[in-house]
Amino acid sequence: MKKIINNPNDVVTEMLQGLAKANPNVVYAGEGVEVISRKEKKSGKVGVISGGGSGHEPAHAGYVGKGMLDAAVAGNVFASPSPDRIIEGIKAADSGAGVLMVIKNYSGDIMNFEMAGELASMEDIKTASVVVKDDVAVPNSTFSTGRRGIAGTVFVHKVAGAAAEMGKSLEEVQAAAQKTADNVRSMGMAMSPCILPGVGTPGFDLGEKEVEIGMGIHGEPGVSREDLRPAKDLAEELVGRILADYDYSGSEVAVMVNGLGGTPLMELYIMYNEVEKYLAEKGIKIYRAFVGNYMTSLEMAGCSVTLLKLDDELKTYLDYPSEAPAFRV
């Protein structure tokens, strides 16, 4: 294992320390709490938080900033944050108007965010939540009942954060976030495994020319292993599976081509070029596109494609300024 780390047990703390030092607009809550939150707190604004296991950077701490998340709660690598971490995130985000929790659909996250919500209610902080299950690959998975939440979650952050910044109520922010979650679908593929710092060896093997279609962001099984094909075929396979699941025909969409950490930006742009061509063939209009590393799996090679159906309301939220370092609009 070759990683730029010190002790594998300290990676989350040291990463968040580094992130907070590099970003003067956020505060790091300290070791064991592992919460990054906005320095500026606007009274009476709905707070928006998210979180989950580490190893998916820039998710979620990179999305903390004006117009997006108010706080992000980090678990250990690929492990849900505990309720007592999450309640600290809720408190950091609360300014009297309640807090929306954006949760990826993994059993540990669901349970722990729910418990944290109960803890919050005991402290008279109102919470609401939206669960994101955008991954169309498999109906259930290793760590989830129902579909997994992956890169589409970033669009939910964006919409919820914009709605909150625009002064919407908790119910309105939740509704906008839920609408986003309802209209977003993703599908990914992996070309190489990743190595957890505390483990030191790859979580799985793939043959020299093999890719796994539909693999999860923790290396959970996908739908098939097959030989690597040209970018055009891969784009059609991933987008095709999304279109088979949800009818985007005639609609305007936001597109994300997301790198899993180890794939060069060159390849993500080539992938986007093919996705764009395929969507054009299908008569689906692209309103805005995002190409880069948004929700990763450490150094895993591969990518995912996400489509979000837009209406005027969602366009307004998507275009609203965000100062989060990993999602500047």
Add this chain to the structure above:
Amino acid sequence: MKKIINNPNDVVTEMLQGLAKANPNVVYAGEGVEVISRKEKKSGKVGVISGGGSGHEPAHAGYVGKGMLDAAVAGNVFASPSPDRIIEGIKAADSGAGVLMVIKNYSGDIMNFEMAGELASMEDIKTASVVVKDDVAVPNSTFSTGRRGIAGTVFVHKVAGAAAEMGKSLEEVQAAAQKTADNVRSMGMAMSPCILPGVGTPGFDLGEKEVEIGMGIHGEPGVSREDLRPAKDLAEELVGRILADYDYSGSEVAVMVNGLGGTPLMELYIMYNEVEKYLAEKGIKIYRAFVGNYMTSLEMAGCSVTLLKLDDELKTYLDYPSEAPAFRV
């Protein structure tokens, strides 16, 4: 070789097509020209261009945008763009006030940009150039006489682009860019090789625990191969070599921790955390920090550290808004 591509010969064209489709503020000049330029052209503004071999994305096309580059010229992977491509970049960037060319110090780039400058003068376009040689690793290298230009080049783009946008003359923009080049130093290390799409096999081998200190962004030899050490030691080695070369004591600096493409953001933040601590020990004040993939080598794992000594003028340029997708300020 597992890459998300179609024909290896088409990677540059298809990447730039994808990039231009995803970014409505730029134009792609077409196959064989391989120039990305700003759609909006402000009359009488100094143009700023850069370019070089592909494979270093987001360098340089990702830096095209208001407040940064007016055009970027792409060569094939790890190969200098030809003079007839560069002259197209110059023309795209020219709006009557001359064009500054920011060149990384590689023999092919120097020769081809120089020839393009001569072609431009025949068309009555005034050019000036700044050569960046920020890599302190080795005095000469495989593709360069003198030091190599690496991630520090991005700071030169930023300063020149801001100065141009603020209405400075070609001489003033050149002087600001030259001041940046004079005060910037970088040092990198590689942990894994990269694979050129047209070649298909790694350019070099590294042992299971081995890193190469000072390796170039094309896999050119560095200063030593050694066992991977903790992030703290790596930070001290890289920054130590920079400080041994240039006296940053008592100054304020911009810092960049740059990933080479295959290194997770988690590790870059851990690295930055150590760099920050080491600079604090040395009494060097960090004005602003940048952590991410700014100048890559395809999927190479590793990172570089860059320090730029700032004065009030350079701070103004560094803080000036940039709308380039890969460097939003």
